[in-house]
Amino acid sequence: MAVPDHSIDPRIIESARKEFLEKGFEKASLKSICEGAGVTTGALYKRYKGKEDLFSATVRQTVEELYSVASQRGDRELSLMSDEELIKAWDMDHSDMMWWFRYLYDRHDDFYLLLACSEGTRYSRFAHDWVALLTKATSAFLEEAKRRGLCRKDVNPDELHILLSAFWTTIYEPFIHHFTWEQIEAHCHIVCRLFNWHQALGFRTTEPGQESSLSP
Structure with missing residues (x-):
């Protein structure tokens, strides 16, 4: 045989x-x-089977790795988190952002394929679907914070999806425009300064000497 x-x-x-x-x-x-x-x-x-099956095979490993890391990072028992940990989860931490950029940069070609070359395949809505997946995971953190009175209560999943879409667009674009790693490093600093989730979602401050603010 x-x-x-x-x-x-x-x-x-x-x-x-x-x-x-x-x-x-x-x-x-x-x-x-x-x-x-x-x-x-x-x-x-x-x-x-054909061209689409071949495209899917080309990006399959990267897609599986992305979905795996999203699952791992969102898999926490929220009831066991302290208030401080829940609030800190929304920090724009530069080292964490750099981790994401490095993780994606190491998969640069396949990530670009998914974002810019997938029209006509099952991944044509990858950018939207990826944000939808993260919105579902992130909503659990937000709902727990709202339940404890740590942030605004009027931010619904649709609003969160819009905000996360804007956030992830700042991550997508450097890859679409073929930034070098040095350009991405500089861009990461800008993104961290641009997004203040604590202020946008009205999180209670934990800084000493500052008053709590939960108003819109």
């Missing part, structure tokens, strides 16, 4: 990634991808 030749699989994926990055999904050519990988179209179709 013939043993399937898996040695060409990485070549197909790398050729596909290059083609999708240069032309986007809709204009990408399976013929060009096969030529770049040095394989026949028959060999490609033995492995993938």
